[in-house]
Amino acid sequence: GQQLNQSPQSMFIQEGEDVSMNCTSSSIFNTWLWYKQDPGEGPVLLIALYKAGELTSNGRLTAQFGITRKDSFLNISASIPSDVGIYFCAGQLGGGSNYKLTFGKGTLLTVNP
């Protein structure tokens, strides 16, 4: 099946720093998504990208859908302690597979106050 390579696996940063993480795939996806999972909770959608080249912001978060449709990145600016959690990228093939998301393994973010 499809696999997403998400990096880095973990990050330790100081409050106020910017963060960047990315996902790459050998397959083309029609949709790229970024989820965040707080400790002890289920993942929550942060940003959805539907078009190659699309750049979308949600507050301090910015994500881009790669031109090749095989990659995406997520940036967090001016990190704060509540940004702590696991960030997952996910891709959707589309067409007859609209029920399936392929998830990356996650990036664990720790923010030191």
Add this chain to the structure above:
Amino acid sequence: NAGVTQTPKFRILKIGQSMTLQCAQDMNHNYMYWYRQDPGMGLKLIYYSVGAGITDKGEVPNGYNVSRSTTEDFPLRLELAAPSQTSVYFCASSYLGTLTGELFFGEGSRLTVL
């Protein structure tokens, strides 16, 4: 709003026991999913359903069964529990499949098999 509700939140099973993880959603979503999350491994799809009476296998279905008799409920059955099934299980639902990408997840059920 309740959203997606999972029970139990925690459970310890002995090898060979069986149990059912319950999932209910009150958003009238057509699509429902069961994922398992193992440390550092992301989320793996176990089973999914596109509507009442319709279920299908995901990526890792072995050792599990599901049913979907109503729109609201999507229980996951573990038969003959094995240590490899120790994991955190998440139920999720969505309205238009993944066309919008937004799955709504429950809080998870942590299962340990000893």
